Amino acid sequence: MNAAAARADLAIIPTAAASLDIARAWSTLDALGDVPSIVLLTHTDPRTVLYRSAMEALDEEDIPVFARPIKPSEKLRAQGGRYPAKLFGYGDIALDLLHMMKENAR
Incomplete structure:
Protein backbone atom coordinates (compact mmCIF):
# COMPACT_ATOMS: atom_id res chain seq x y z
CA MET A 1 0.00 0.00 0.00
CA ASN A 2 2.76 2.47 0.84
CA ALA A 3 4.38 2.32 -2.61
CA ALA A 4 1.04 2.97 -4.32
CA ALA A 5 0.11 5.68 -1.85
CA ALA A 6 3.43 7.47 -2.35
CA ARG A 7 2.57 7.90 -6.05
CA ALA A 8 -1.06 8.88 -5.49
CA ASP A 9 -2.38 12.41 -5.81
CA LEU A 10 -5.28 11.44 -3.57
CA ALA A 11 -6.16 8.31 -1.60
CA ILE A 12 -9.85 7.43 -1.36
CA ILE A 13 -10.68 5.48 1.77
CA PRO A 14 -13.98 3.62 1.31
CA THR A 15 -15.64 2.56 4.56
CA ALA A 16 -18.99 1.86 6.09
CA ALA A 17 -20.08 3.89 9.11
CA ALA A 18 -20.01 0.93 11.51
CA GLU A 56 -18.88 13.81 13.71
CA ALA A 57 -15.76 11.75 14.43
CA LEU A 58 -14.26 12.44 11.02
CA ASP A 59 -15.15 16.12 11.26
CA GLU A 60 -13.54 16.42 14.70
CA GLU A 61 -10.27 15.20 13.19
CA ASP A 62 -10.63 17.41 10.08
CA ILE A 63 -10.69 14.38 7.81
CA PRO A 64 -12.16 15.22 4.38
CA VAL A 65 -15.28 13.21 3.51
CA PHE A 66 -17.27 13.09 0.29
CA ALA A 67 -20.48 15.08 0.76
CA ARG A 68 -22.75 12.23 -0.28
CA PRO A 69 -22.50 8.68 1.02
CA ILE A 70 -23.17 5.61 -1.09
CA LYS A 71 -26.42 4.20 0.23
CA PRO A 72 -26.91 0.45 0.69
CA SER A 73 -28.47 -1.26 -2.32
CA GLU A 74 -29.10 -4.90 -3.16
CA LYS A 75 -29.37 -3.91 -6.82
CA LEU A 76 -25.84 -2.48 -6.68
CA ARG A 77 -24.51 -5.72 -5.20
CA ALA A 78 -26.33 -7.73 -7.86
CA GLN A 79 -24.52 -5.83 -10.65
CA GLY A 80 -21.14 -7.26 -9.68
CA GLY A 81 -18.95 -8.19 -12.62
CA ARG A 82 -21.07 -6.38 -15.20
CA TYR A 83 -21.19 -2.91 -16.66
CA PRO A 84 -23.50 -1.04 -14.26
CA ALA A 85 -26.93 -0.01 -15.51
CA LYS A 86 -27.14 2.50 -12.66
CA LEU A 87 -24.29 4.15 -10.74
CA PHE A 88 -26.02 4.36 -7.31
CA GLY A 89 -24.21 7.55 -6.29
CA TYR A 90 -20.79 6.70 -7.67
CA GLY A 91 -21.42 9.03 -10.61
CA ASP A 92 -21.70 11.90 -8.10
CA ILE A 93 -18.40 10.82 -6.55
CA ALA A 94 -16.76 10.85 -10.00
CA LEU A 95 -18.09 14.39 -10.58
CA ASP A 96 -16.75 15.47 -7.18
CA LEU A 97 -13.33 14.06 -8.11
CA LEU A 98 -13.34 15.90 -11.44
CA HIS A 99 -14.22 19.12 -9.62
CA MET A 100 -11.34 18.55 -7.14
CA MET A 101 -8.92 17.97 -10.03
CA LYS A 102 -10.00 21.22 -11.70
CA GLU A 103 -9.58 23.11 -8.41
CA ASN A 104 -6.08 21.70 -7.90
CA ALA A 105 -5.06 22.54 -11.48
CA ARG A 106 -5.57 26.23 -10.84
Missing part, protein backbone atom coordinates in the same frame (compact mmCIF):
# COMPACT_ATOMS: atom_id res chain seq x y z
CA SER A 19 -17.50 1.15 14.36
CA LEU A 20 -15.22 -1.66 13.15
CA ASP A 21 -15.14 -0.24 9.63
CA ILE A 22 -14.34 3.27 10.87
CA ALA A 23 -11.57 1.82 13.07
CA ARG A 24 -9.98 0.28 9.95
CA ALA A 25 -10.32 3.61 8.16
CA TRP A 26 -8.43 5.33 11.00
CA SER A 27 -5.64 2.73 10.68
CA THR A 28 -5.46 3.30 6.95
CA LEU A 29 -5.38 7.08 7.37
CA ASP A 30 -2.57 6.73 9.92
CA ALA A 31 -0.61 4.43 7.58
CA LEU A 32 -0.97 6.91 4.72
CA GLY A 33 0.68 9.66 6.74
CA ASP A 34 0.92 12.84 4.66
CA VAL A 35 -0.73 11.41 1.53
CA PRO A 36 -3.81 13.54 0.74
CA SER A 37 -6.86 11.43 1.59
CA ILE A 38 -10.64 11.58 1.55
CA VAL A 39 -13.12 9.17 3.10
CA LEU A 40 -16.00 7.71 1.10
CA LEU A 41 -18.78 6.37 3.29
CA THR A 42 -20.32 3.36 1.54
CA HIS A 43 -23.26 1.07 2.34
CA THR A 44 -24.39 3.84 4.67
CA ASP A 45 -27.80 5.35 5.31
CA PRO A 46 -27.42 9.07 6.11
CA ARG A 47 -30.57 8.91 8.27
CA THR A 48 -28.88 6.72 10.88
CA VAL A 49 -27.12 7.44 14.16
CA LEU A 50 -24.11 5.45 12.88
CA TYR A 51 -23.74 7.81 9.93
CA ARG A 52 -24.01 10.93 12.10
CA SER A 53 -21.52 9.52 14.61
CA ALA A 54 -19.04 8.66 11.87
CA MET A 55 -19.38 12.10 10.33
Whole structure:
Protein backbone atom coordinates (compact mmCIF):
# COMPACT_ATOMS: atom_id res chain seq x y z
CA MET A 1 0.00 0.00 0.00
CA ASN A 2 2.76 2.47 0.84
CA ALA A 3 4.38 2.32 -2.61
CA ALA A 4 1.04 2.97 -4.32
CA ALA A 5 0.11 5.68 -1.85
CA ALA A 6 3.43 7.47 -2.35
CA ARG A 7 2.57 7.90 -6.05
CA ALA A 8 -1.06 8.88 -5.49
CA ASP A 9 -2.38 12.41 -5.81
CA LEU A 10 -5.28 11.44 -3.57
CA ALA A 11 -6.16 8.31 -1.60
CA ILE A 12 -9.85 7.43 -1.36
CA ILE A 13 -10.68 5.48 1.77
CA PRO A 14 -13.98 3.62 1.31
CA THR A 15 -15.64 2.56 4.56
CA ALA A 16 -18.99 1.86 6.09
CA ALA A 17 -20.08 3.89 9.11
CA ALA A 18 -20.01 0.93 11.51
CA SER A 19 -17.50 1.15 14.36
CA LEU A 20 -15.22 -1.66 13.15
CA ASP A 21 -15.14 -0.24 9.63
CA ILE A 22 -14.34 3.27 10.87
CA ALA A 23 -11.57 1.82 13.07
CA ARG A 24 -9.98 0.28 9.95
CA ALA A 25 -10.32 3.61 8.16
CA TRP A 26 -8.43 5.33 11.00
CA SER A 27 -5.64 2.73 10.68
CA THR A 28 -5.46 3.30 6.95
CA LEU A 29 -5.38 7.08 7.37
CA ASP A 30 -2.57 6.73 9.92
CA ALA A 31 -0.61 4.43 7.58
CA LEU A 32 -0.97 6.91 4.72
CA GLY A 33 0.68 9.66 6.74
CA ASP A 34 0.92 12.84 4.66
CA VAL A 35 -0.73 11.41 1.53
CA PRO A 36 -3.81 13.54 0.74
CA SER A 37 -6.86 11.43 1.59
CA ILE A 38 -10.64 11.58 1.55
CA VAL A 39 -13.12 9.17 3.10
CA LEU A 40 -16.00 7.71 1.10
CA LEU A 41 -18.78 6.37 3.29
CA THR A 42 -20.32 3.36 1.54
CA HIS A 43 -23.26 1.07 2.34
CA THR A 44 -24.39 3.84 4.67
CA ASP A 45 -27.80 5.35 5.31
CA PRO A 46 -27.42 9.07 6.11
CA ARG A 47 -30.57 8.91 8.27
CA THR A 48 -28.88 6.72 10.88
CA VAL A 49 -27.12 7.44 14.16
CA LEU A 50 -24.11 5.45 12.88
CA TYR A 51 -23.74 7.81 9.93
CA ARG A 52 -24.01 10.93 12.10
CA SER A 53 -21.52 9.52 14.61
CA ALA A 54 -19.04 8.66 11.87
CA MET A 55 -19.38 12.10 10.33
CA GLU A 56 -18.88 13.81 13.71
CA ALA A 57 -15.76 11.75 14.43
CA LEU A 58 -14.26 12.44 11.02
CA ASP A 59 -15.15 16.12 11.26
CA GLU A 60 -13.54 16.42 14.70
CA GLU A 61 -10.27 15.20 13.19
CA ASP A 62 -10.63 17.41 10.08
CA ILE A 63 -10.69 14.38 7.81
CA PRO A 64 -12.16 15.22 4.38
CA VAL A 65 -15.28 13.21 3.51
CA PHE A 66 -17.27 13.09 0.29
CA ALA A 67 -20.48 15.08 0.76
CA ARG A 68 -22.75 12.23 -0.28
CA PRO A 69 -22.50 8.68 1.02
CA ILE A 70 -23.17 5.61 -1.09
CA LYS A 71 -26.42 4.20 0.23
CA PRO A 72 -26.91 0.45 0.69
CA SER A 73 -28.47 -1.26 -2.32
CA GLU A 74 -29.10 -4.90 -3.16
CA LYS A 75 -29.37 -3.91 -6.82
CA LEU A 76 -25.84 -2.48 -6.68
CA ARG A 77 -24.51 -5.72 -5.20
CA ALA A 78 -26.33 -7.73 -7.86
CA GLN A 79 -24.52 -5.83 -10.65
CA GLY A 80 -21.14 -7.26 -9.68
CA GLY A 81 -18.95 -8.19 -12.62
CA ARG A 82 -21.07 -6.38 -15.20
CA TYR A 83 -21.19 -2.91 -16.66
CA PRO A 84 -23.50 -1.04 -14.26
CA ALA A 85 -26.93 -0.01 -15.51
CA LYS A 86 -27.14 2.50 -12.66
CA LEU A 87 -24.29 4.15 -10.74
CA PHE A 88 -26.02 4.36 -7.31
CA GLY A 89 -24.21 7.55 -6.29
CA TYR A 90 -20.79 6.70 -7.67
CA GLY A 91 -21.42 9.03 -10.61
CA ASP A 92 -21.70 11.90 -8.10
CA ILE A 93 -18.40 10.82 -6.55
CA ALA A 94 -16.76 10.85 -10.00
CA LEU A 95 -18.09 14.39 -10.58
CA ASP A 96 -16.75 15.47 -7.18
CA LEU A 97 -13.33 14.06 -8.11
CA LEU A 98 -13.34 15.90 -11.44
CA HIS A 99 -14.22 19.12 -9.62
CA MET A 100 -11.34 18.55 -7.14
CA MET A 101 -8.92 17.97 -10.03
CA LYS A 102 -10.00 21.22 -11.70
CA GLU A 103 -9.58 23.11 -8.41
CA ASN A 104 -6.08 21.70 -7.90
CA ALA A 105 -5.06 22.54 -11.48
CA ARG A 106 -5.57 26.23 -10.84
